[in-house]
Amino acid sequence: MTELYDLREVLEGMAARLAATHASDTEIDVLEEMVARDRTLTHDPRILARTNRLFHRQIHACARNRFLQGMLENMRLSLVLLAGTTLAEPGRAEPAVDEHAAIVARIRVHDRDGAEEAARAHIRASFKTRIRMYQSD
Secondary structure, X not given: OHHHHHHHHHHHHHHHHXXXXXXXXXXXXXXXXXXXXXXXXXXXXXXXXXXXXXXHHHHHHHHOOHHHHHHHHHHHHHXXXXXXXXXXXXXXXXXXXXXXXXXXXXXXXXXHHHHHHHHHHHHHHHHHHHHHHHHHO
């Protein structure tokens, strides 16, 4: 699990970095709309998990790198093997959406370093939650 999250942090960070370079204003508008929608879904982890995947895929598309997208899709398939969603853990849904907003804010101003760091921080927070989930089982 640690190896998976270590790699996920790097790949998601790179996707956000590239999105900060390549995303159009329209694509960034869509990302902002997705964050706004997700703020209304924090009470339903099942639906939020689905929209979370869509949010990440949108960033991947904005990165404009087919090879990176392929790696991220393989990573997603590996993550499916992990039980449950971190978004169902108490106190995780709202911060996760805030983290998404921080990523989009950095993409909006084409801050490559900031977007990458915000995405990496988001994955690290998810990993911490995942560890807590396994410790409580």
